[in-house]
Amino acid sequence: MKKTANTDYFTHPRTLNGLEQFAQSIHQPLAPMLARFGLTVEVLNDPQAIIPYSAAVGLLETCALEWKRPDLGIQLGRLKNLEYLGAVGLVARLSDTVGDACHAIQMNISIHSNAYYLDIDPGSVDTDESGSIAYIPRPRSGCGPQMVELSLCRIYQYLSLTSGVNALKIREVNVQHAPIGSMKLAQQFFDCPVRFSMSRNAIFFDPHLLKAQTVIRDSAYTSIIQAYLQQERLQAESDVVVVTRRLTAQLLSTGSCTRDSIAEFLHLHPRTLHRRLLEHSTSFAEIQDEYRHARATEWVRGRNFSLAQISLMLGYANQSAFSSAYRRWTGSSPRHDRAQYERTNAEAGKHALTHRTT
Template sequence: MTDFARASVLSGYHEFALSKGLDPSALLAEAKLPADVLESQESMISYRKFVNLLNISAQRSNDALFGLHYGLHQGISVFGPLIYLIRNARNVGDALRDLGNYFHLHMGAAEVRIEVQGNHVLLCYHTEEQNLLGLPQAAELAISVGAQLMRTLLGTRWRPQGVLLQHAALANLNSYRRAWDVTPQFNSPYNAWLFDAKLLETPLSSADEELHKVLQKHLDSLDELQVNELPSYVQQLLRNFLPNGRVTIEQVADYMMLSSRTLQRYLAEEQTSFQDLLDQTRQSLATRYLRDSSISLTQLAELLGYSELSAFSRAFQRWTGISPRQWKKQNTHQRSIKRLRVTSKRQ
């Protein structure tokens, strides 16, 4: 499950890509990300595809520091509701610990942590996968977002002692210095900001203890829902793929960059299966179209990925106990009665 990230990681991508002379829709398609991903920031996307998008964007824009500049453009908006918890923490140290504790709600593919080393602190961004093409772009984006967060929390008191990057320089050192006001140390053990440990004790003027408790309780409830999200995500993909024909677990697993066996195992842990989700999605779509559309049964069968109308009819009979024609007739009759009742009341 670690390959996933909230679509909010693409906050501001459309505007930033356009400012670089890029076609955001074309680049999303090239990275094999859904065309509507920028419209639903709470949906999940593949982290690998996100990293690939950054890499492609850097190449197409001829900006070797695309990720770095994009992160400065994004700022803290990328964190969504998590930022409200952070800003209402008692002090900077608590805010950063909140970020580390709940970062997995924002991104499962990476972690944020603070490491106190004597008089210094490292604010680290780490991914388990270290061999992704374009990962340096994602790391520099994260470091830029981290800088914007620290400026938000500390204002002019944010004066880092250094910045560490695990990769080699992507551009000349002056470009980094202009962007971050500090020259990075490359090929380091960490991707991290280095700063004075005393800053952790800085109180936050925006702190509201009661609001912080409410927000923490809300995020804890979201945390409990995380394990239930995979089936919903698979159903979301099924709804997108079905209009293009028959959908297999191999297709969905390939999109998610998992093996079909791994996907099936994840679903089994949630007491479901690919076939169960496919049936549920088909049933939901079938009843919706039969209720609200004049689409023919043959067209509907094709839309749901059935090769023959008879196969769809047998499946529908299994779901509802009656044929699609009978179901449509019954529901059409019920809607007519409701309309007559509404008309009568108005008169």
């Protein structure tokens, strides 16, 4: 039996950074391609959205095939920035060494996507054994060659940005899949041996690299972070409900959306946050429940996410807990409502087709 991708895996649209611009550069319409995978340009540019990892993988593979660009992952991976990591990229700027920055990303990458993890081997300075960072897709994630090559490029860019070396010399790149088309661009980009059909996807480098001081930790960036946090605190003073709602939307899918975590982010004591919310005749529990209700109703009616994925995105421990909450809100089960919406849409489609042919 063929193994299908696990629909519980998600990623942020930032994973696809550069795809819209690349499509424009080769005069290819992106919107119809996105629609095949239940995506839109608006979702692609929404900093708070999350999308199925399988949709991101399928989109890259389909674009590469139909646009006849087998090196699409490398093309997108050449973009040198940390924007694709979103807020997760901030932790790198608070690290002293390249190794610390890499470990910080390793510990927080699940906020960006839960479809893979990073394995870091520091190597040995004494024996000159290479250090490495491996990109390891989780079982049944459905990860394809384009996503692997894009991710390896971004690991390289991350090492280059944190170390401050524009043309960083690495020792070797290993890729699990077989070559796809000409790999001339990959050889040029990495400027080292690129070996295919290997046991894992990894970049190998001088073991001294992880001990190097990171160049992206500086006082200028620290002040930006402090100003951002101050702005959040000031906004919390003026409208704590709005901020709590926004943070709830951002944190629910990470599994760390609690009253205490939001209070900590706002530099407030949990009891202080609770008191200020009560002053507005609400509470964290009510705000969380309202957000879940609104998103669940929207997502169950749509076709972008499976019910298991909706449960995960809304921070429920399992699908049964989500179903119980949905029944409390609507008096019906999410499975029943989705089936009903699909039947209604199908009947509307048949009616429209009949109307056009008569």
